[in-house]
Amino acid sequence: MDIDPRRLRILLAIARTGGVLAAADELGITPSAVSQQLNKLEGETGHALVVRTPRGSVLTPAGLAMAEAAEEIERALSVARARMEGGAELAGVVRVGGFTSFLRAMVIPRLPEWRALYPQLQVRIVEDDLPALMRLLRQRELDAVVVELDSATAAQRQLPAGMSEEPLLDEPWKLVVPSGVLLTTENVDLARLPLPWLGVEPSAANASVVGRLRQSTGAQVEIVHQYYDTLTALALVAAGEGAAVIPALALSGVAQDGVEVLDVPGLGTRRIVLRRFDRRRPLSTPVDTVARLMRESVAAFDALDVAPRSGS
Structure with missing residues:
Protein backbone atom coordinates (compact mmCIF):
# COMPACT_ATOMS: atom_id res chain seq x y z
CA MET A 1 0.00 0.00 0.00
CA GLY A 86 13.10 24.27 23.28
CA GLY A 87 10.34 23.29 25.70
CA ALA A 88 11.71 25.34 28.60
CA GLU A 89 11.00 28.56 26.67
CA LEU A 90 7.28 27.80 26.34
CA ALA A 91 5.43 29.86 28.94
CA GLY A 92 1.84 30.66 29.81
CA VAL A 93 -1.28 29.51 31.65
CA VAL A 94 -3.63 26.97 30.04
CA ARG A 95 -7.02 26.47 31.68
CA VAL A 96 -8.53 23.05 30.95
CA GLY A 97 -12.01 21.93 31.96
CA GLY A 98 -13.07 18.34 32.16
CA PHE A 99 -14.89 15.52 33.92
CA THR A 100 -13.67 13.39 36.79
CA SER A 101 -12.54 10.13 35.20
CA PHE A 102 -10.46 11.72 32.44
CA LEU A 103 -8.84 14.30 34.69
CA ARG A 104 -8.09 11.67 37.34
CA ALA A 105 -6.58 9.10 34.96
CA MET A 106 -5.09 11.11 32.10
CA VAL A 107 -4.22 14.59 33.32
CA ILE A 108 -3.53 14.88 37.05
CA PRO A 109 -0.98 12.02 37.27
CA ARG A 110 1.01 13.62 34.42
CA LEU A 111 1.15 17.14 35.87
CA PRO A 112 4.55 16.63 37.61
CA GLU A 113 6.06 15.31 34.37
CA TRP A 114 4.63 18.22 32.37
CA ARG A 115 5.99 20.70 34.92
CA ALA A 116 9.45 19.19 34.54
CA LEU A 117 9.25 19.37 30.73
CA TYR A 118 7.86 22.92 30.63
CA PRO A 119 8.72 24.80 33.85
CA GLN A 120 7.14 28.02 32.59
CA LEU A 121 3.90 26.36 31.48
CA GLN A 122 1.08 26.29 34.03
CA VAL A 123 -1.89 23.94 33.59
CA ARG A 124 -4.96 24.90 35.57
CA ILE A 125 -7.73 22.29 35.99
CA VAL A 126 -11.45 23.02 36.33
CA GLU A 127 -13.77 20.09 37.10
CA ASP A 128 -17.48 20.62 36.54
CA ASP A 129 -20.48 19.38 34.58
CA LEU A 130 -20.67 19.89 30.81
CA PRO A 131 -23.06 22.88 30.69
CA ALA A 132 -20.92 24.84 33.14
CA LEU A 133 -17.69 23.98 31.33
CA MET A 134 -19.07 24.91 27.91
CA ARG A 135 -20.30 28.21 29.28
CA LEU A 136 -16.81 28.97 30.60
CA LEU A 137 -15.29 27.98 27.24
CA ARG A 138 -17.64 30.28 25.31
CA GLN A 139 -16.77 33.09 27.72
CA ARG A 140 -13.06 32.32 27.07
CA GLU A 141 -12.53 31.64 30.77
CA LEU A 142 -11.30 28.20 29.73
CA ASP A 143 -8.91 27.47 26.87
CA ALA A 144 -10.12 23.92 26.22
CA VAL A 145 -12.72 21.49 27.53
CA VAL A 146 -12.61 17.69 27.57
CA VAL A 147 -16.07 16.40 26.66
CA GLU A 148 -17.61 12.92 26.81
CA LEU A 149 -20.12 11.73 24.22
CA ASP A 150 -22.09 8.58 23.50
CA SER A 151 -20.58 7.57 20.15
CA ALA A 152 -23.91 6.25 18.87
CA THR A 153 -25.56 9.66 19.27
CA ALA A 154 -22.49 11.89 18.79
CA ALA A 155 -23.47 12.87 15.23
CA GLN A 156 -26.54 14.68 16.59
CA ARG A 157 -24.45 17.35 18.29
CA GLN A 158 -23.83 20.80 16.85
CA LEU A 159 -20.73 22.82 17.64
CA PRO A 160 -20.84 26.60 18.05
CA ALA A 161 -19.30 28.59 15.21
CA GLY A 162 -15.52 28.73 15.40
CA MET A 163 -15.23 25.81 17.80
CA SER A 164 -13.29 22.68 16.88
CA GLU A 165 -13.42 19.15 18.26
CA GLU A 166 -10.43 16.83 18.42
CA PRO A 167 -10.88 13.12 19.24
CA LEU A 168 -8.85 11.85 22.19
CA LEU A 169 -10.22 8.41 23.06
CA ASP A 170 -12.95 5.88 22.28
CA GLU A 171 -13.60 3.37 25.05
CA PRO A 172 -16.29 0.79 25.78
CA TRP A 173 -19.33 1.32 27.97
CA LYS A 174 -19.71 -1.36 30.64
CA LEU A 175 -22.84 -2.77 32.25
CA VAL A 176 -22.55 -2.83 36.05
CA VAL A 177 -24.95 -5.02 38.03
CA PRO A 178 -25.07 -6.30 41.62
CA SER A 179 -23.01 -9.45 42.17
CA GLY A 180 -25.04 -12.63 41.68
CA VAL A 181 -28.20 -10.92 40.49
CA LEU A 182 -28.02 -12.45 36.98
CA LEU A 183 -28.41 -16.19 36.60
CA THR A 184 -25.94 -16.04 33.71
CA THR A 185 -23.66 -13.32 32.40
CA GLU A 186 -23.69 -14.78 28.89
CA ASN A 187 -25.93 -13.26 26.23
CA VAL A 188 -27.34 -10.61 28.57
CA ASP A 189 -30.68 -9.31 27.26
CA LEU A 190 -30.80 -5.59 28.04
CA ALA A 191 -34.55 -5.56 27.47
CA ARG A 192 -35.09 -8.12 30.25
CA LEU A 193 -32.81 -6.92 33.01
CA PRO A 194 -34.45 -7.72 36.37
CA LEU A 195 -33.38 -4.31 37.65
CA PRO A 196 -34.23 -0.65 37.17
CA TRP A 197 -31.66 1.66 35.58
CA LEU A 198 -29.85 4.09 37.81
CA GLY A 199 -30.42 7.67 36.71
CA VAL A 200 -27.40 9.84 35.98
CA GLU A 201 -26.92 13.58 35.81
CA PRO A 202 -28.66 14.60 32.54
CA SER A 203 -25.65 16.22 30.83
CA ALA A 204 -23.51 13.08 31.29
CA ALA A 205 -23.02 10.83 28.27
CA ASN A 206 -24.31 7.88 30.34
CA ALA A 207 -27.76 9.48 30.26
CA SER A 208 -27.76 9.33 26.44
CA VAL A 209 -26.81 5.65 26.57
CA VAL A 210 -29.62 4.73 28.96
CA GLY A 211 -32.12 6.69 26.84
CA ARG A 212 -30.85 5.01 23.68
CA LEU A 213 -31.07 1.53 25.22
CA ARG A 214 -34.59 2.07 26.52
CA GLN A 215 -35.68 3.27 23.07
CA SER A 216 -33.93 0.52 21.10
CA THR A 217 -35.06 -2.34 23.34
CA GLY A 218 -38.59 -1.03 23.80
CA ALA A 219 -38.40 -1.94 27.46
CA GLN A 220 -40.31 0.28 29.88
CA VAL A 221 -37.70 -0.04 32.58
CA GLU A 222 -37.95 2.21 35.61
CA ILE A 223 -35.20 4.75 36.26
CA VAL A 224 -34.42 5.27 39.93
CA HIS A 225 -32.14 7.64 41.85
CA GLN A 226 -29.78 10.08 40.17
CA TYR A 227 -26.02 10.02 40.60
CA TYR A 228 -23.14 12.25 39.50
CA ASP A 229 -20.05 10.38 40.68
CA THR A 230 -19.05 6.85 39.66
CA LEU A 231 -18.41 5.88 43.28
CA THR A 232 -22.02 6.75 44.10
CA ALA A 233 -23.23 4.62 41.18
CA LEU A 234 -21.13 1.65 42.30
CA ALA A 235 -22.40 1.98 45.87
CA LEU A 236 -26.01 2.02 44.65
CA VAL A 237 -25.42 -1.00 42.40
CA ALA A 238 -23.71 -2.92 45.22
CA ALA A 239 -26.73 -2.16 47.41
CA GLY A 240 -28.97 -3.83 44.82
CA GLU A 241 -30.70 -0.59 43.81
CA GLY A 242 -30.26 -0.97 40.06
CA ALA A 243 -27.96 -1.37 37.07
CA ALA A 244 -25.71 1.30 35.60
CA VAL A 245 -23.81 2.00 32.40
CA ILE A 246 -20.32 3.22 33.23
CA PRO A 247 -17.34 3.86 30.92
CA ALA A 248 -14.27 1.66 31.32
CA LEU A 249 -11.99 4.58 32.20
CA ALA A 250 -14.16 5.58 35.15
CA LEU A 251 -13.64 2.09 36.62
CA SER A 252 -9.85 2.27 36.41
CA GLY A 253 -8.31 1.89 39.85
CA VAL A 254 -11.72 1.90 41.57
CA ALA A 255 -12.79 -0.82 44.00
CA GLN A 256 -15.60 -2.91 42.51
CA ASP A 257 -16.77 -4.83 45.59
CA GLY A 258 -20.28 -6.22 45.36
CA VAL A 259 -20.73 -5.60 41.64
CA GLU A 260 -20.12 -7.35 38.35
CA VAL A 261 -18.77 -5.38 35.39
CA LEU A 262 -19.85 -6.89 32.07
CA ASP A 263 -19.08 -6.43 28.38
CA VAL A 264 -22.46 -6.52 26.64
CA PRO A 265 -23.03 -6.13 22.87
CA GLY A 266 -25.10 -3.08 22.05
CA LEU A 267 -23.75 -0.78 24.74
CA GLY A 268 -21.47 1.02 22.30
CA THR A 269 -18.57 3.28 23.22
CA ARG A 270 -17.86 6.56 24.93
CA ARG A 271 -16.04 9.11 22.80
CA ILE A 272 -13.83 11.64 24.56
CA VAL A 273 -12.98 14.80 22.62
CA LEU A 274 -11.22 18.09 23.21
CA ARG A 275 -13.16 21.23 22.32
CA ARG A 276 -11.61 24.66 21.87
CA PHE A 277 -11.64 27.76 19.70
CA ASP A 278 -9.06 29.08 17.22
CA ARG A 279 -7.31 25.89 16.13
CA ARG A 280 -5.54 27.78 13.32
CA ARG A 281 -2.90 29.10 15.68
CA PRO A 282 0.67 27.74 15.40
CA LEU A 283 1.27 24.39 17.11
CA SER A 284 3.85 25.96 19.44
CA THR A 285 1.30 27.88 21.54
CA PRO A 286 0.70 26.75 25.15
CA VAL A 287 -2.82 25.40 24.55
CA ASP A 288 -1.63 23.33 21.58
CA THR A 289 1.21 21.95 23.68
CA VAL A 290 -1.22 20.90 26.41
CA ALA A 291 -3.48 19.29 23.79
CA ARG A 292 -0.50 17.32 22.51
CA LEU A 293 0.47 16.27 26.03
CA MET A 294 -3.04 14.98 26.65
CA ARG A 295 -2.98 13.00 23.39
CA GLU A 296 0.33 11.46 24.46
CA SER A 297 -1.10 10.62 27.88
CA VAL A 298 -4.05 8.85 26.23
CA ALA A 299 -1.71 6.94 23.92
CA ALA A 300 0.40 5.80 26.86
CA PHE A 301 -2.53 4.76 29.03
CA ASP A 302 -2.66 1.03 29.70
CA ALA A 303 -6.22 -0.08 29.03
CA LEU A 304 -5.49 -3.31 30.88
CA ASP A 305 -5.55 -1.27 34.07
CA VAL A 306 -9.33 -1.60 33.79
CA ALA A 307 -10.08 -5.19 34.70
CA PRO A 308 -13.82 -5.87 34.20
CA ARG A 309 -15.35 -9.29 34.43
CA SER A 310 -16.64 -10.23 31.00
CA GLY A 311 -19.87 -12.02 30.27
CA SER A 312 -18.29 -13.84 27.36
Whole structure:
Protein backbone atom coordinates (compact mmCIF):
# COMPACT_ATOMS: atom_id res chain seq x y z
CA MET A 1 0.00 0.00 0.00
CA ASP A 2 1.74 3.15 -1.29
CA ILE A 3 0.25 6.17 0.51
CA ASP A 4 1.13 9.84 0.25
CA PRO A 5 1.23 10.79 3.96
CA ARG A 6 0.39 14.40 3.14
CA ARG A 7 -3.15 13.29 2.32
CA LEU A 8 -3.63 11.96 5.84
CA ARG A 9 -4.06 15.51 7.15
CA ILE A 10 -7.14 15.79 4.91
CA LEU A 11 -8.68 12.69 6.47
CA LEU A 12 -7.75 13.87 9.95
CA ALA A 13 -9.42 17.23 9.35
CA ILE A 14 -12.61 15.48 8.20
CA ALA A 15 -12.54 13.28 11.30
CA ARG A 16 -12.12 16.28 13.59
CA THR A 17 -14.61 18.63 11.98
CA GLY A 18 -17.24 16.10 10.83
CA GLY A 19 -17.50 17.10 7.18
CA VAL A 20 -15.78 18.05 3.94
CA LEU A 21 -16.88 21.69 4.04
CA ALA A 22 -15.73 22.14 7.62
CA ALA A 23 -12.45 20.38 6.86
CA ALA A 24 -11.86 22.69 3.91
CA ASP A 25 -12.45 25.70 6.13
CA GLU A 26 -10.12 24.26 8.77
CA LEU A 27 -7.35 23.68 6.24
CA GLY A 28 -7.90 26.87 4.25
CA ILE A 29 -8.49 25.08 0.93
CA THR A 30 -11.53 24.50 -1.30
CA PRO A 31 -14.03 21.69 -0.64
CA SER A 32 -13.28 20.25 -4.09
CA ALA A 33 -9.60 20.01 -3.16
CA VAL A 34 -10.55 18.12 0.00
CA SER A 35 -12.75 15.71 -1.98
CA GLN A 36 -10.04 15.17 -4.60
CA GLN A 37 -7.39 14.37 -2.00
CA LEU A 38 -9.80 12.07 -0.15
CA ASN A 39 -10.62 10.20 -3.37
CA LYS A 40 -6.92 9.76 -4.10
CA LEU A 41 -6.29 8.50 -0.56
CA GLU A 42 -9.13 5.99 -0.90
CA GLY A 43 -7.61 4.86 -4.19
CA GLU A 44 -4.22 4.41 -2.56
CA THR A 45 -5.63 2.40 0.35
CA GLY A 46 -8.16 0.43 -1.68
CA HIS A 47 -10.84 1.15 0.92
CA ALA A 48 -13.73 3.55 1.40
CA LEU A 49 -12.62 5.82 4.24
CA VAL A 50 -15.59 8.16 4.66
CA VAL A 51 -19.35 7.74 4.41
CA ARG A 52 -21.36 10.92 3.81
CA THR A 53 -24.61 11.22 5.80
CA PRO A 54 -27.22 14.01 6.09
CA ARG A 55 -25.54 15.09 9.33
CA GLY A 56 -21.99 15.07 8.00
CA SER A 57 -19.18 12.66 7.19
CA VAL A 58 -18.54 9.51 9.22
CA LEU A 59 -15.32 7.52 9.05
CA THR A 60 -15.50 3.85 8.15
CA PRO A 61 -13.46 1.32 10.18
CA ALA A 62 -10.70 1.67 7.58
CA GLY A 63 -10.97 5.44 7.84
CA LEU A 64 -10.65 5.30 11.61
CA ALA A 65 -7.52 3.17 11.29
CA MET A 66 -5.98 5.67 8.88
CA ALA A 67 -6.99 8.62 11.07
CA GLU A 68 -5.27 6.99 14.04
CA ALA A 69 -2.13 6.63 11.93
CA ALA A 70 -2.40 10.30 10.97
CA GLU A 71 -2.66 11.28 14.63
CA GLU A 72 0.47 9.27 15.41
CA ILE A 73 2.36 11.12 12.69
CA GLU A 74 1.04 14.47 13.89
CA ARG A 75 2.00 13.60 17.46
CA ALA A 76 5.53 12.61 16.46
CA LEU A 77 5.99 15.83 14.48
CA SER A 78 4.69 17.90 17.40
CA VAL A 79 7.17 16.25 19.77
CA ALA A 80 10.01 16.89 17.35
CA ARG A 81 8.94 20.51 16.88
CA ALA A 82 8.74 21.07 20.63
CA ARG A 83 12.22 19.64 21.10
CA MET A 84 13.66 21.83 18.37
CA GLU A 85 12.00 24.96 19.72
CA GLY A 86 13.10 24.27 23.28
CA GLY A 87 10.34 23.29 25.70
CA ALA A 88 11.71 25.34 28.60
CA GLU A 89 11.00 28.56 26.67
CA LEU A 90 7.28 27.80 26.34
CA ALA A 91 5.43 29.86 28.94
CA GLY A 92 1.84 30.66 29.81
CA VAL A 93 -1.28 29.51 31.65
CA VAL A 94 -3.63 26.97 30.04
CA ARG A 95 -7.02 26.47 31.68
CA VAL A 96 -8.53 23.05 30.95
CA GLY A 97 -12.01 21.93 31.96
CA GLY A 98 -13.07 18.34 32.16
CA PHE A 99 -14.89 15.52 33.92
CA THR A 100 -13.67 13.39 36.79
CA SER A 101 -12.54 10.13 35.20
CA PHE A 102 -10.46 11.72 32.44
CA LEU A 103 -8.84 14.30 34.69
CA ARG A 104 -8.09 11.67 37.34
CA ALA A 105 -6.58 9.10 34.96
CA MET A 106 -5.09 11.11 32.10
CA VAL A 107 -4.22 14.59 33.32
CA ILE A 108 -3.53 14.88 37.05
CA PRO A 109 -0.98 12.02 37.27
CA ARG A 110 1.01 13.62 34.42
CA LEU A 111 1.15 17.14 35.87
CA PRO A 112 4.55 16.63 37.61
CA GLU A 113 6.06 15.31 34.37
CA TRP A 114 4.63 18.22 32.37
CA ARG A 115 5.99 20.70 34.92
CA ALA A 116 9.45 19.19 34.54
CA LEU A 117 9.25 19.37 30.73
CA TYR A 118 7.86 22.92 30.63
CA PRO A 119 8.72 24.80 33.85
CA GLN A 120 7.14 28.02 32.59
CA LEU A 121 3.90 26.36 31.48
CA GLN A 122 1.08 26.29 34.03
CA VAL A 123 -1.89 23.94 33.59
CA ARG A 124 -4.96 24.90 35.57
CA ILE A 125 -7.73 22.29 35.99
CA VAL A 126 -11.45 23.02 36.33
CA GLU A 127 -13.77 20.09 37.10
CA ASP A 128 -17.48 20.62 36.54
CA ASP A 129 -20.48 19.38 34.58
CA LEU A 130 -20.67 19.89 30.81
CA PRO A 131 -23.06 22.88 30.69
CA ALA A 132 -20.92 24.84 33.14
CA LEU A 133 -17.69 23.98 31.33
CA MET A 134 -19.07 24.91 27.91
CA ARG A 135 -20.30 28.21 29.28
CA LEU A 136 -16.81 28.97 30.60
CA LEU A 137 -15.29 27.98 27.24
CA ARG A 138 -17.64 30.28 25.31
CA GLN A 139 -16.77 33.09 27.72
CA ARG A 140 -13.06 32.32 27.07
CA GLU A 141 -12.53 31.64 30.77
CA LEU A 142 -11.30 28.20 29.73
CA ASP A 143 -8.91 27.47 26.87
CA ALA A 144 -10.12 23.92 26.22
CA VAL A 145 -12.72 21.49 27.53
CA VAL A 146 -12.61 17.69 27.57
CA VAL A 147 -16.07 16.40 26.66
CA GLU A 148 -17.61 12.92 26.81
CA LEU A 149 -20.12 11.73 24.22
CA ASP A 150 -22.09 8.58 23.50
CA SER A 151 -20.58 7.57 20.15
CA ALA A 152 -23.91 6.25 18.87
CA THR A 153 -25.56 9.66 19.27
CA ALA A 154 -22.49 11.89 18.79
CA ALA A 155 -23.47 12.87 15.23
CA GLN A 156 -26.54 14.68 16.59
CA ARG A 157 -24.45 17.35 18.29
CA GLN A 158 -23.83 20.80 16.85
CA LEU A 159 -20.73 22.82 17.64
CA PRO A 160 -20.84 26.60 18.05
CA ALA A 161 -19.30 28.59 15.21
CA GLY A 162 -15.52 28.73 15.40
CA MET A 163 -15.23 25.81 17.80
CA SER A 164 -13.29 22.68 16.88
CA GLU A 165 -13.42 19.15 18.26
CA GLU A 166 -10.43 16.83 18.42
CA PRO A 167 -10.88 13.12 19.24
CA LEU A 168 -8.85 11.85 22.19
CA LEU A 169 -10.22 8.41 23.06
CA ASP A 170 -12.95 5.88 22.28
CA GLU A 171 -13.60 3.37 25.05
CA PRO A 172 -16.29 0.79 25.78
CA TRP A 173 -19.33 1.32 27.97
CA LYS A 174 -19.71 -1.36 30.64
CA LEU A 175 -22.84 -2.77 32.25
CA VAL A 176 -22.55 -2.83 36.05
CA VAL A 177 -24.95 -5.02 38.03
CA PRO A 178 -25.07 -6.30 41.62
CA SER A 179 -23.01 -9.45 42.17
CA GLY A 180 -25.04 -12.63 41.68
CA VAL A 181 -28.20 -10.92 40.49
CA LEU A 182 -28.02 -12.45 36.98
CA LEU A 183 -28.41 -16.19 36.60
CA THR A 184 -25.94 -16.04 33.71
CA THR A 185 -23.66 -13.32 32.40
CA GLU A 186 -23.69 -14.78 28.89
CA ASN A 187 -25.93 -13.26 26.23
CA VAL A 188 -27.34 -10.61 28.57
CA ASP A 189 -30.68 -9.31 27.26
CA LEU A 190 -30.80 -5.59 28.04
CA ALA A 191 -34.55 -5.56 27.47
CA ARG A 192 -35.09 -8.12 30.25
CA LEU A 193 -32.81 -6.92 33.01
CA PRO A 194 -34.45 -7.72 36.37
CA LEU A 195 -33.38 -4.31 37.65
CA PRO A 196 -34.23 -0.65 37.17
CA TRP A 197 -31.66 1.66 35.58
CA LEU A 198 -29.85 4.09 37.81
CA GLY A 199 -30.42 7.67 36.71
CA VAL A 200 -27.40 9.84 35.98
CA GLU A 201 -26.92 13.58 35.81
CA PRO A 202 -28.66 14.60 32.54
CA SER A 203 -25.65 16.22 30.83
CA ALA A 204 -23.51 13.08 31.29
CA ALA A 205 -23.02 10.83 28.27
CA ASN A 206 -24.31 7.88 30.34
CA ALA A 207 -27.76 9.48 30.26
CA SER A 208 -27.76 9.33 26.44
CA VAL A 209 -26.81 5.65 26.57
CA VAL A 210 -29.62 4.73 28.96
CA GLY A 211 -32.12 6.69 26.84
CA ARG A 212 -30.85 5.01 23.68
CA LEU A 213 -31.07 1.53 25.22
CA ARG A 214 -34.59 2.07 26.52
CA GLN A 215 -35.68 3.27 23.07
CA SER A 216 -33.93 0.52 21.10
CA THR A 217 -35.06 -2.34 23.34
CA GLY A 218 -38.59 -1.03 23.80
CA ALA A 219 -38.40 -1.94 27.46
CA GLN A 220 -40.31 0.28 29.88
CA VAL A 221 -37.70 -0.04 32.58
CA GLU A 222 -37.95 2.21 35.61
CA ILE A 223 -35.20 4.75 36.26
CA VAL A 224 -34.42 5.27 39.93
CA HIS A 225 -32.14 7.64 41.85
CA GLN A 226 -29.78 10.08 40.17
CA TYR A 227 -26.02 10.02 40.60
CA TYR A 228 -23.14 12.25 39.50
CA ASP A 229 -20.05 10.38 40.68
CA THR A 230 -19.05 6.85 39.66
CA LEU A 231 -18.41 5.88 43.28
CA THR A 232 -22.02 6.75 44.10
CA ALA A 233 -23.23 4.62 41.18
CA LEU A 234 -21.13 1.65 42.30
CA ALA A 235 -22.40 1.98 45.87
CA LEU A 236 -26.01 2.02 44.65
CA VAL A 237 -25.42 -1.00 42.40
CA ALA A 238 -23.71 -2.92 45.22
CA ALA A 239 -26.73 -2.16 47.41
CA GLY A 240 -28.97 -3.83 44.82
CA GLU A 241 -30.70 -0.59 43.81
CA GLY A 242 -30.26 -0.97 40.06
CA ALA A 243 -27.96 -1.37 37.07
CA ALA A 244 -25.71 1.30 35.60
CA VAL A 245 -23.81 2.00 32.40
CA ILE A 246 -20.32 3.22 33.23
CA PRO A 247 -17.34 3.86 30.92
CA ALA A 248 -14.27 1.66 31.32
CA LEU A 249 -11.99 4.58 32.20
CA ALA A 250 -14.16 5.58 35.15
CA LEU A 251 -13.64 2.09 36.62
CA SER A 252 -9.85 2.27 36.41
CA GLY A 253 -8.31 1.89 39.85
CA VAL A 254 -11.72 1.90 41.57
CA ALA A 255 -12.79 -0.82 44.00
CA GLN A 256 -15.60 -2.91 42.51
CA ASP A 257 -16.77 -4.83 45.59
CA GLY A 258 -20.28 -6.22 45.36
CA VAL A 259 -20.73 -5.60 41.64
CA GLU A 260 -20.12 -7.35 38.35
CA VAL A 261 -18.77 -5.38 35.39
CA LEU A 262 -19.85 -6.89 32.07
CA ASP A 263 -19.08 -6.43 28.38
CA VAL A 264 -22.46 -6.52 26.64
CA PRO A 265 -23.03 -6.13 22.87
CA GLY A 266 -25.10 -3.08 22.05
CA LEU A 267 -23.75 -0.78 24.74
CA GLY A 268 -21.47 1.02 22.30
CA THR A 269 -18.57 3.28 23.22
CA ARG A 270 -17.86 6.56 24.93
CA ARG A 271 -16.04 9.11 22.80
CA ILE A 272 -13.83 11.64 24.56
CA VAL A 273 -12.98 14.80 22.62
CA LEU A 274 -11.22 18.09 23.21
CA ARG A 275 -13.16 21.23 22.32
CA ARG A 276 -11.61 24.66 21.87
CA PHE A 277 -11.64 27.76 19.70
CA ASP A 278 -9.06 29.08 17.22
CA ARG A 279 -7.31 25.89 16.13
CA ARG A 280 -5.54 27.78 13.32
CA ARG A 281 -2.90 29.10 15.68
CA PRO A 282 0.67 27.74 15.40
CA LEU A 283 1.27 24.39 17.11
CA SER A 284 3.85 25.96 19.44
CA THR A 285 1.30 27.88 21.54
CA PRO A 286 0.70 26.75 25.15
CA VAL A 287 -2.82 25.40 24.55
CA ASP A 288 -1.63 23.33 21.58
CA THR A 289 1.21 21.95 23.68
CA VAL A 290 -1.22 20.90 26.41
CA ALA A 291 -3.48 19.29 23.79
CA ARG A 292 -0.50 17.32 22.51
CA LEU A 293 0.47 16.27 26.03
CA MET A 294 -3.04 14.98 26.65
CA ARG A 295 -2.98 13.00 23.39
CA GLU A 296 0.33 11.46 24.46
CA SER A 297 -1.10 10.62 27.88
CA VAL A 298 -4.05 8.85 26.23
CA ALA A 299 -1.71 6.94 23.92
CA ALA A 300 0.40 5.80 26.86
CA PHE A 301 -2.53 4.76 29.03
CA ASP A 302 -2.66 1.03 29.70
CA ALA A 303 -6.22 -0.08 29.03
CA LEU A 304 -5.49 -3.31 30.88
CA ASP A 305 -5.55 -1.27 34.07
CA VAL A 306 -9.33 -1.60 33.79
CA ALA A 307 -10.08 -5.19 34.70
CA PRO A 308 -13.82 -5.87 34.20
CA ARG A 309 -15.35 -9.29 34.43
CA SER A 310 -16.64 -10.23 31.00
CA GLY A 311 -19.87 -12.02 30.27
CA SER A 312 -18.29 -13.84 27.36
